[in-house]
Amino acid sequence: MKKFTAEDFRSLSALERIKLAQDILETIVEDDSSELSLEEMQLVKERYADYEKNPGVGVSFDEAKAMILSGKRP
Numbered sequence: 001m002k003k004f005t006a007e008d009f010r011s012l013s014a015l016e017r018i019k020l021a022q023d024i025l026e027t028i029v030e031d032d033s034s035e036l037s038l039e040e041m042q043l044v045k046e047r048y049a050d051y052e053k054n055p056g057v058g059v060s061f062d063e064a065k066a067m068i069l070s071g072k073r074p
Contacts, residue, residue, distance in 0.1 A: 009017055036044065
């Protein structure tokens with residue numbers, strides 16, 4: 001497969017590049033591998049139910065990210 005760089009597309013107009021980007025994104029959206037399995041969907045539902053029962057438990061994504069990056073544990 002040939003590899004492309006951004007420079008390869010500089011000769012295209014802005015509209016042509018936008019259309020190309022949309023076409024590429026559509027191929028990603030069509031890829032079924034991004035869908036959750038039944039087991040993953042069940043886990044999401046269980047975790048959301050736990051959250052609804054105890055919304056004050058846990059930390060936000062930003063807090064979790066900061067803890068991970070700093071090496072701190074809860």
